[in-house]
Amino acid sequence: MTQVSFCKWAQSHMIVDMTDDNELFAQVPDQTGEWHKVSIDESGTVPVPTHCTCRAHKNAGTCFHVQIVSRFYNRIYKSNIAKAEAKQEQKQEAQSAVREAQLIVKRSSIELAAQKRAGSLPRNQGFSILRR
Numbered sequence: 001m002t003q004v005s006f007c008k009w010a011q012s013h014m015i016v017d018m019t020d021d022n023e024l025f026a027q028v029p030d031q032t033g034e035w036h037k038v039s040i041d042e043s044g045t046v047p048v049p050t051h052c053t054c055r056a057h058k059n060a061g062t063c064f065h066v067q068i069v070s071r072f073y074n075r076i077y078k079s080n081i082a083k084a085e086a087k088q089e090q091k092q093e094a095q096s097a098v099r100e101a102q103l104i105v106k107r108s109s110i111e112l113a114a115q116k117r118a119g120s121l122p123r124n125q126g127f128s129i130l131r132r
């Protein structure tokens with residue numbers, strides 16, 4: 001398996017769970033077949049992996065497992081953010097469409113009134129002049 005497809009595999013197989021203290025964590029498999037527990041801080045807008053039980057994390061401060069969790073949440077929240085933005089855009093489009101429609105209605109009623117005036121008044125005047 002390539003590194004990229006293993007990352008995908010690990011993301012789809014990692015297990016997110018809660019500790020007894022209601023703290024979020026993930027069990028993440030790596031290419032050695034070991035599973036490690038990654039603690040996740042979900043207090044921010046996007047959950048962030050903070051700690052891993054593996055040796056690499058202890059030595060380097062980061063590791064494969066943490067990266068998997070981080071990628072997992074970035075992927076999920078990216079689509080959420082994109083969806084939220086798309087929704088917002090649709091809302092704005094709908095609002096501007098409504099505004100436009102209101103303007104058209106307003107304009108056409110003004111035009112209608114103007115046409116009525118223009119169409120009826122002079123003609124009536126004309127008729128009345130003729131009649132007189």
Ligand SMILES: [Zn+2]
Binds near residue numbers: 036056
């Ligand atoms: Zn680790």
